[in-house]
Amino acid sequence: MNTTVEELLSQKERKFNAKELALLAAYFRSVMFDTLHTRGTGHWGGAASSAELTTCLYFNRLTIKSDDPQWEDRDRVVLSKGHASINLYTMLAHRGFFPIEELSTFRTLNTRLQGHPCMKTLPGVDMSTGALGHGLSIGLGMALAARQSGKQYWTYVISGEGCLNEGQSWEALMSAAKFKPGHFVLMIDYNKVQLDGTTDEIMPLEPLADKLKAFGWNVAEKAYDGNNTEEVLESFAWMDSDNQWPKAVIYNTVKGKGVSFTEGKNTWHGAVIDDDSYTKGMLELNADIEKKEASL
């Protein structure tokens, strides 16, 4: 592990600043790329596009306890785009929920790191996901439970735009606006590429912000750059800025972010990372780590 990263991660429970988070995200991205290459299976594109979102959540915002993963008052995260499991696992491992070495068991037989996240096997996973379109409904239930029981925890649902193709997502959007539980946030990783092609080719969603508003959501005016930690932190400040629920944030991101030849390409949604691509990709990812380290 990079020594600066190691130093940062040794400061348990610290809320990191934007520059530190940028370094962590760059490093985590390299861990994801490396693990996916070693195991020869998994989803790179959508894991890479969410790296800053999840890093900022797990290392700046969430109130969670790695030594008490089932703590009743913990904030909840539902990764509705469960195929980005390697991203979630990388966060949880470095946040202390299980040993980092266990990442190498990703998708092997008998592992706790199932192909898609499983709450029954892995500490820190608040909900099993994999079939797209469920997350927002489930998160809504968690947020309603908080209100019903007078708890203050937040519920964050991370969805891709492909996930929003599912009709259930729109049922959930309608019902969240009806019940309006507090501390309920939809974070859209809007990388504009799905499995088979671009969002425009597969299922155009625009005008997305207007649709969400029309469904009764409090939508952030700004479409933040979801691959820029300063902007992600800015979006967190917006989440805290008023009491109008439910809230949605649209993050512009790049699928396959960090490895130039994978960026914006649906073919890298779930492709195996071959040795040649791995070598070239790691050069770019390591260069990014150095750059982020230098700018601390």
Added chain:
Amino acid sequence: MSDTMRDAFGKKLAELGATHPELVVFDADVSSSTKSAYFGKAFPDRFYNVGVAEANMVDIAAGMSTAGYHPVVNAFAIFLALKATDQIRNTICYNNLPVIIAGAYGGLSDSFDGASHQAITDIAIMRALPNMQVIVPGDAKQAEQALEYALQQEGPVYIRLNRNAMPDLPATDAIGTVCTAIGSDVTIAANGITASFAHEAAVLLQKEGIKAEVLSVPVVKPLDVQTLKNSVAKTGKLLCVEEHVLAGGFSSAVSEVFMREGISCRFDAIGIEDVFTETGPYEPLLAKYGISAEHIAERAKKLCK
């Protein structure tokens, strides 16, 4: 004949609400049909009408169940089993979450609405899901007992409810197999409301000198194999009856275990053949698809030949 099953279930929900603060109830715009409205009236703060969106409803309930609540989701059985299968499987069953799936208007009981509303494949679907328990109550009392039982469970339970007023079966203390007639010639194992027809059939058979043993078997999963085995050991013949297609339902469940355990007996099953059903008054409709005292008696008699 007492309350309809749905009335009894709805009232029981409202009653249990008082002593079970963890109980929350969901409906998908059919609460006046399912009768979950009784609960909604008594506990408006713990009642969620999510609109005509069964899949969404099931996942919201699942989310709540991860934070200490025990939700009951109500909708028509056919739509829960078909429109929310993914949610019931991938969210509720995979994670073994304590959510009670109350399928209203089970079987052909929404008789006049016709095939689009009749649940004839729900048991096969629910039974195939790991962690799921499946109960098909035979009368109002069994429906209440099924709910009480389900609320004690740490995982999911599917309860299939009937729409119409049906005869009461002999009462027992808790949900489980009930012997409504003792006999030594043939065993009739009847699932859900077919038990009252089977009981009538036994009376008809008696007149012809055939002593039928009638078992009302509401729990499809886990199946009470022992009681069935004991009866069949005595009679050597088994007729299963169910308000469901014959593929994958109660009769399938019974025959699977009997084959595996090497229990040999003369066997027959009455249920809906490989067809879609139709509109009509409930009892004549059931009769058209083989569920009547006369038809059950006739088939039992054949087994005895």
